[in-house]
Amino acid sequence: MASLLGEKLFEISGQGPAPSKDFYNFEITRNEVILNRWTISMRLENKFRPPKQQRSTFSNFLLDKQLQDDVSNVFGEKILDYSLSLCQGHYDYLDRIQDDLLLKIMSFLQLKDRFVLAQLSKRFNMLCNSEKFWELTVKNDCPDYHTDMEDLAKAMGWKITYFTFFHNDGTNHNDHNGNDTTSKGTEEQ
Incomplete structure (x- = not known):
C-alpha cells in the first residue's frame, strides 16, 4: 500500500x-x-x-x-x-487509487451501492458519472447487452443507453452474479 x-x-x-x-x-x-x-x-x-x-x-x-x-x-x-x-x-x-483500478473494484458492487459511493466525495461522484463507469456497468451488469449495441451506445452515451434499454425502474435488477437485488414489496392480501 x-x-x-x-x-x-x-x-x-x-x-x-x-x-x-x-x-x-x-x-x-x-x-x-x-x-x-x-x-x-x-x-x-x-x-x-x-x-x-x-x-x-x-x-x-x-x-x-x-x-x-x-x-x-x-x-x-x-x-x-x-x-x-x-x-x-x-x-x-x-482516494489515492488510480481511476481504472477503482472502476474495476466498483464493478463488484451492486448498482445501488455504487450510487451510495458516488455521494462519498467529488472524485467518486465524477467517476460514477463518467462514460467509462457506465460502459462497464452496461457491459458487465446487463444480460441483454450485445456487442452489436456498442456503436449505438458510443453515439448516444453509455449512461443514456443504460437508462433507455436496461433500466426498468427498480423492478428487475440483477447484479453481475445473476442475483435479484430488488427489495420485495408488500404482499397482496
Missing part, C-alpha cells in the same frame, strides 16, 4: 484571514510538514521579502500548538484534523 503514496501527501494554498492579505501554502510530504507564508503589503520594505518557511517533522508538528494554530486559522479546523491524521499515519488510500 505504501506504493500508492506519492512524495507529496497533501497540499493546499490560500489567503490568510482578514485583515491580513498574506498568502499561505501548506504541504505535507512523506516525512515533514511545510508552511510557507508570503507577506502581502504595500510597504516598500516588504517588496522583496522572501517567503517565511516553517518545516517540521511529523512528531514535532503533533506537539507544535503554534504551527497547528496557524494552519487552523488559515485553512480551518477540518484541514488541521486531516493534517494531524496524516501525521499519525492514517492515510486515505482509497
